[in-house]
Amino acid sequence: xxxxxxxxxxxxxxxxxxxxxxxxxxxxxxxxxxxxxxxxxxxxxxxxxxxxxxxxxxxxxxxxxxxxxxxxxxxxxxxxxx
Numbered sequence: 802x803x804x805x806x807x808x809x810x811x812x813x814x815x816x817x818x819x820x821x822x823x824x825x826x827x828x829x830x831x832x833x834x835x836x837x838x839x840x841x842x843x844x845x846x847x848x849x850x851x852x853x854x855x856x857x858x859x860x861x862x863x864x865x866x867x868x869x870x871x872x873x874x875x876x877x878x879x880x881x882x883x
């Protein structure tokens with residue numbers, strides 16, 4: 802017998818390709834498939850949902866920060882006459 806973590810949950814059969822797509826869609830490794838599916842559902846209703854391109858740009862920016870690829874704000878402002 803299958804035990805479910807949440808009350809009211811049911812087993813769901815999906816193709817491996819679909820699971821792979823859902824795995825890539827998750828915002829972090831600990832996000833459940835249920836959370837990802839709900840977020841996808843909500844994005845269809847919310848026109849302000851962040852685009853895939855914007856998410857990728859955010860991820861690249863965070864990677865730059867982690868890899869210390871940043872510049873001093875004051876120096877950047879001075880260089881651009883701000």
